[in-house]
Amino acid sequence: MSDQVLTKEDFTSDQEVRWCPGCGDYSILAQTRKVLPQLGIPKENIVFVSGIGCSSRFPYYIDSFGIHGIHGRAPAIASGIKLANPDLKVFIVTGDGDGLSIGGNHLIHLFRRNIDVTVLLFNNRIYGLTKGQYSPTSERGKITKSSPFGSLENPFDPIKMALASGATFVARSVDREPKHLAETIKMAAEHVGTSFVEIYQNCNIFNDGTFESLTDPKIKKDNIVVMEEGKPYIFGKESDRVLAWEDGSFSVNMHDEASSSLVHSLANSNSSVEFALAELTMDEHKPTPIGVFRKINKNTYDGLLTKQVENVKEKLGSGDLEKLLSSGNTWEIK
Amino acid sequence: MSTQTSEKIQKAQKTKKRITIRFAGDSGDGIQLTGNQFTSTTAIFGNDLSTFPDYPAEIRAPAGTLFGVSGFQIQFSSDNVHTPGDDSDVLIAMNPAALKVSLGLLKENGIIIVNKDAFSDRNLKLAGYDENPLEDRTLDGYQLFDVPITKLTREALIDSPLKSKEKDRCKNFFALGIAYWMFTRPLDTTLDWIKNKFKNKPDIIEANSLALNAGYSYALSTEIFTTSYQIDQAKVEPGLYRNITGNEAIVLGLITASQKAKMELFMGGYPITPASDILHYLSKYRNYDVKTFQAEDEIAGVGAAIGASYAGALGVTASSGPGIALKGEFLGYAVMMELPLVVINIQRGGPSTGLPTKTEQADLLQAMYGRNGEAPIPVIAAQSPADCFEAAYEAAKIALQFTTPVFLLSDGYIANGAEPWLIPDTDKIPEINVKYADPKESYQPYARNPETLSRELSLPGTKGHEHRLGGLEKEDITGNVSYDPDNHDKMIRLRAEKVERLVNYINEPKIDGDESGDVLIVTWGSTYGTMCNVVEEMRANGDAVSWFHLRWINPLPKSLGKIIKNFKHVIVPEINMGQLIKILRAEYLVDAKPVNQVKGLPFNTQDVIDAIYAIKKG
Ligand code: SF4
Secondary structure (H helix, E strand, O other): OOOOOOOHHHHEOOOOOOOOOOOOHHHHHHHHHHHHHHHOOOHHHEEEEEOOOOHHHHHHHEOOEEEEOOOOOHHHHHHHHHHHOOOOEEEEEEEHHHHHHHOHHHHHHHHHHOOOEEEEEEEOOOEOOOOOEOOOOOOOOOOEOOEOOOOOOOOOOHHHHHHHOOOOEEEEEEOOOHHHHHHHHHHHHHOOOOEEEEEEOOOOOOOOOOOHHHHOOOOHHHHEEEEOEOOEOEEOOOOOEEEEEEOOEEEEEEOOOOOOOOEEOOOOOOHHHHHHHHHHHHOOOOOEEEEEEEEOOOOOHHHHHHHHHHHHHHHHOOOOHHHHHOOOOEEEEO | OOOOOOOOOOOEEEEOOEEEEEEEEEHHHOHHHHHHHHHHHHHHHOOEEEEEEEOOOOOOOOOOOHHHEEEEEEEEEOOOOOOOOOOEEEEEEOOHHHHHHHHOOEEEEEEEEEEHHHOOHHHHHHOOOOOOOOOOOOOOOOEEEEEOHHHHHHHHOOOOOOOHHHHHOOHHHHHHHHHHHHOOOOOHHHHHHHHHHOOOOHHHHHHHHHHHHHHHHHHHHOOOOOEEEEOOOOOOOOEEEEEEEHHHHHHHHHHHHHHHOOOOEEEEEOOOOOOHHHHHHHOOOHHHOEEEEEOOOHHHHHHHHHHHHHOOOEEEEEEOHHHHHHHHHHHHHHHHHOOOEEEEEEEOEOOOOOEOOOOOOOOHHHHHHOOOOOOOOOEEEOOOOOHHHHHHHHHHHHHHHHOOEEEEEEEHHHHHOEEEEEOOOHHHOOOOOOOEOOOOOOOOOEOEOOOOOOEOEOOOOOOOOOOEEEOOOEOOEOOOEOOOHHHHHHHHHHHHHHHHHHHHOOOOOOOEOOOOEEEEEEEEHHHHHHHHHHHHHHHHOOOOEEEEEEOEEEOOOOOHHHHHHHEEEEEEEEOOOOOHHHHHHHHHOOOOEEEEOOOOOOOOHHHHHHHHHHHHHO
16 A cells, blocks of 8 residues: 555556547546546556557556557457566556457456456447547447448447357446546455456547537436436436336336336346346437446456465475476486 | 297397387377377487477378378487488388378388288278389388288277277277387387276276276287397486477477576467477466466557567567568567567478478578568577577577567477477576666656666566657657657667667587688578588598588678688578578678578488588589
8 A cells, every 4th residue: 555645646647548529538547547546546556458549549658557459459468467577556548449340359358257357348339549440339330430331230239249258247327427426446346356348438520429428418317227226227307217127127117106126236246137127228319328237246357366376386385396307207327 | 028038930130230120000099199109208218319399280181191191200320310310221011191191201112011901992092002012012122011000909808898989089099009119119108198098987997097007918929920029228418308390499488598597488379380399388387476368369469569568578470481571560569669579480381371380491581581670689590409508598688688579489390399308407498587667767768788788677566667669760868759850860860779689698519610611501590400411421431511500590600700701611501592591692692502492391411412512522
């Protein structure tokens, strides 16, 4: 633990931030800088790892250790860092192209292994750095530079992917909800195991307004449901509607005090509820959930590896080089 | 056991200097085990030796088929042995397919021992024989011993409680017994091994031991075997030895380096033939602070190794050609980040999937140039199975001390081949000093050691040294992102210069022979053993040849540039279409001539000699 209290300025590097003015990334950076001092981890023990893309410039702007990796491969680098030195707090910053397209394979295996790192995935549903091609989260029919007649591809839902591949902490937040975002990042960072936060992020240059229904103050309350521990899924401008759990799926009911409906529970997670919540994202008639979909405790890969090393040492004794070299069938020539 | 007990039959014993035996049979016949037992016994007996296993790509190839034949070759001698031998003197074939596949690799008038019982109509047909070769004239010109090995093994095990299928599995020990008699080897090494191996299975110990003894006694007492051979002990350097494959030696070399550097070893790998054994062996040594990470793919394997290196471990990745191709982008990244990394390529036949279980030297240019941009990486090549130990240690040492990725090239031939290794005295192996930036000083990630040009690392966790690095071009000294044209030019030159300066810190290989003359042979990697034979034979013929075997291909040794101009003929034999030769021609503007063969096999000594004479003749 740190002996001095750090502030967000301590985590601000001397590098000039180079995102387009108005980009949603600024908000994520601000909230992360705010959260980092609250973790009580000395900044020299924090490593930010990224891939390639607009989001992946992130490590340059945080005054900790940082690695700007190659496209899609941040999870690989981060895994090596964490396994070599489990005392470090490791963050991965990635995007929908970096993390779900070129690096999709690494991400699912990171989740499956439950290596203790925190993944922040900035989802802007577009390739920004390469100037506007459709991404794996772009909607079908999207007109972009590489799809002038409309994209033919179905989008990926990163939350479902994370849930299915076994991430132990899965959450979503939005760049325009700073308070919610900060809380979510903090919870993720404090989770032991792979934590995953999908952050809806506006790219005002190539995909402006893609999340407008979730961010426009006039309509957002009708379109977002905030998942909160122990609370029913109430939403709507007047908080007048609720998600009701019926026959294995959610339907929208009017909310009145008398009716009882399912409350959100992280501890007793039930995968059919988790997936049904995730499923709402694609349903235009139902609200999009933000908050934590899953938070469970499981052995981490790094923890198990450390234990395995200890166990083998206990059983076989610490390695003795001379013994190692002269093991096997030996013979002596005099 | 004494080899000369109460012989009823008068048998001759001849002394031989050098013998090559090939064991061949179905994958299920225990050929590798038999070969390894013969090897252990021969090593302990005191001969010099070299071995090579030759097994099919299919895991469980159908019994009796040609492509299912598994082979094991050993050359042993009372003199020096450099290779597992070209053509063999003796073939022990357990079925018709094994005979057919191996016959071309047998010397004229060579000895053939076959299991006659396996020559059934079905097996003959599977091997593509219309007639039984034991009965027609196919094997005229060889010394054929057709022994009913299956039948004799069953008879020897008549009292054993094992099922007949299990009894039949002992027949390789019967064959081994014959070989032990023929080459005057003691049985005790194998008998001890059987006891250890089948500790809790007394019936199997009994049966295998009986079969081994029965084979030996059969050869001793029947009239068909008239001659046994004596191969005297070789004069080898005194000390403690073990038999070692190239891949085992790499693992020991890496662990030695990490221990000498007082670091953890982190290996990120992905299964691929013929490199997987490195991952397998390393994963056994957790108590030596070895962490292995079987990644989701080749890319993640090297990525994790780079991450671990960044965090302070000795980062290693190992693969073969196709996997190395996938790692390419990360290798350029490691060049840019100037992080230590050992990249091992156990080369196999290419391109693409190619010949996974066969050997080749065709990835040299991939190691040299297979990345985008100007991305020089030092390249070291191992020359024999035992030499892999030193090559791996040296690769790791240079990577750590010069903050650079290093390519270590081996190949299927020396990775799986084995030879006796004089176990080094661990106290005499130098420590590897790795210097990190002084935590009390402010940190400049790309400040360099003025002599070596290596940069000073500072590990995460070092207070006050927080910094950000990536694959974007760096500003000199600060390491900040820089798009400045002059800076880019400078950094490219600095990275190249760092690799060139290595030449001042590595051992200069010695030329074998005169520094000027008619013929200079330049080679690298696993052709070393064959070239020893080539050079010896040519000199025995009265021809003066000089030979330069490269250890590092990047950078090239200092003396080569001068020496190479002093010869009329510069000849470069390689198991590829001419890769080192391209480098030498470009570097030294010499009219070097290639000797190339790409059959998935090591060179045959005589083929190389013939090719050299042909070039000399012009
Ligand atoms: S292109 Fe889009 S995502 Fe990238 S910095 Fe600009 S606004 Fe942000």
